[in-house]
Amino acid sequence: MNPVLLDLMPAVREGYCCSQLLLQLLLNARGEENPGLMRAMQGLCHGIGQSEGPCGLLTGGACVLSFLAGKGRDGEEAESMLTPLLNEYATWFYERTQEYGGWTCPQVAAGLGSREADGTFNQVACGELLADCWDKIGELVENYGLDPMAHSGEDTL
Numbered sequence: 257m258n259p260v261l262l263d264l265m266p267a268v269r270e271g272y273c274c275s276q277l278l279l280q281l282l283l284n285a286r287g288e289e290n291p292g293l294m295r296a297m298q299g300l301c302h303g304i305g306q307s308e309g310p311c312g313l314l315t316g317g318a319c320v321l322s323f324l325a326g327k328g329r330d331g332e333e334a335e336s337m338l339t340p341l342l343n344e345y346a347t348w349f350y351e352r353t354q355e356y357g358g359w360t361c362p363q364v365a366a367g368l369g370s371r372e373a374d375g376t377f378n379q380v381a382c383g384e385l386l387a388d389c390w391d392k393i394g395e396l397v398e399n400y401g402l403d404p405m406a407h408s409g410e411d412t413l
Contacts, residue, residue: 260387273301275316282320303361311364313389314349324402
């Protein structure tokens with residue numbers, strides 16, 4: 257099993273969804289906890305509340321990248337490359353999930369065989385895609401020269 261997935265198994269067992277798991281990976285790397293932000297990320301779960309919206313790995317990945325490069329307070333500016341960075345992640349995600357018939361949560365879940373008979377999602381089935389997303393985020397962080405430790409210890413919700 258992918259080492260990323262092994263690290264996340266306790267969080268999966270606790271019921272965190274894909275968008276939250278991507279944030280958890282970043283927080284783990286930073287040695288931080290942020291329960292408020294984790295709660296906020298739950299709003300992206302399962303296509304934004306079972307609304308058949310975008311996959312949480314798409315929206316959660318955008319949030320993780322914005323956490324590192326976005327505007328966070330008065331007097332601060334987002335990194336100038338934030339829009340191209342987010343566009344590159346989204347374009348990669350659209351291409352990566354094309355084989356599933358689209359990028360919405362239901363399309364990705366069906367393509368991965370992760371939707372259970374009762375309509376719930378099997379987070380483990382989405383694991384390899386989650387690991388691919390985390391790898392892509394790491395690649396983008398490196399390519400765009402972002403500091404994954406920027407703003408460490410000062411972010412709360």
